[in-house]
Amino acid sequence: MFAFIVGWGGALLLLGWSLVMNRFMVSMFNKFSDRLPEIEGFDWEKFQQWSAAQGTLKTVMQILLAPVIIAVFLFIASGLYHLFLMLVRGNRKNFEATFNVVAYGTAAQIAEIIPFCGSILAWVYGIVLAIIGLTEAHETDSWKAVFAVLGPVILCCFCCLVLIVWG
Numbered sequence: 388m389f390a391f392i393v394g395w396g397g398a399l400l401l402l403g404w405s406l407v408m409n410r411f412m413v414s415m416f417n418k419f420s421d422r423l424p425e426i427e428g429f430d431w432e433k434f435q436q437w438s439a440a441q442g443t444l445k446t447v448m449q450i451l452l453a454p455v456i457i458a459v460f461l462f463i464a465s466g467l468y469h470l471f472l473m474l475v476r477g478n479r480k481n482f483e484a485t486f487n488v489v490a491y492g493t494a495a496q497i498a499e500i501i502p503f504c505g506s507i508l509a510w511v512y513g514i515v516l517a518i519i520g521l522t523e524a525h526e527t528d529s530w531k532a533v534f535a536v537l538g539p540v541i542l543c544c545f546c547c548l549v550l551i552v553w554g
Contacts (some may be wrong), residue, residue, distance in 0.1 A: 389529040390490035394457040398498025402449055404502055444532065457493075465489045469523060477531030480524060486519035 469485040472478040478485070495513035499505040514536055521532035 390461055390493040391454055393493045393496050394460075395453050397493070397499045398449060398453040398457075398540070400496075400499045401506065402446060404505075406446065414522075424457065461486065461489055461493075465531055468535045468538045469515065472525060473530060473534040474538075475531045475534055475536065477521075477525055477527035479526050484524040485521065488517060488524050492516040492520055 415543055430521065465482065465486040465488075469478055469482050472485065492513050495509045498509035498512055501508060515534045518532045519536055520528065521527070522529045525532070
């Protein structure tokens with residue numbers, strides 16, 4: 388439950404900052420709309436109305452789907468961390484311990500209240516919390532927790548690199 392409250396709160400904070408920045412961009416668009424280039428068959432006013440409608444739909448979908456996305460994230464992240472802990476024999480406790488670490492690690496999302504850099508800070512602090520949490524919860528070495536947390540990210544980056552180079 389903690390993860391849903393904090394995760395949804397973080398999502399709403401991020402959405403709030405997104406709306407503030409969107410309003411700023413709309414005001415800048417209106418201010419400089421007389422300087423926009425004339426493009427044959429393109430109506431800037433209709434484009435602005437369409438863009439506003441898309442923003443509203445996006446906002447509603449983010450609010451409604453946030454709990455589902457949080458639940459999916461919790462299970463996928465917990466599963467990956469636990470799998471990578473198993474690879475280095477660092478899983479001295481069950482899956483529930485890993486799930487609790489990931490769930491309580493969502494507390495880092497509160498950093499999203501900070502404009503512009505809050506998401507990055509939340510991401511970095513979430514990694515730190517996961518490493519410390521896995522080390523303590525599973526009573527394992529910290530390098531095993533680092534491997535469990537950073538291993539999936541490194542593997543994903545490696546696979547993307549292989550696809551780019553040889554794809």
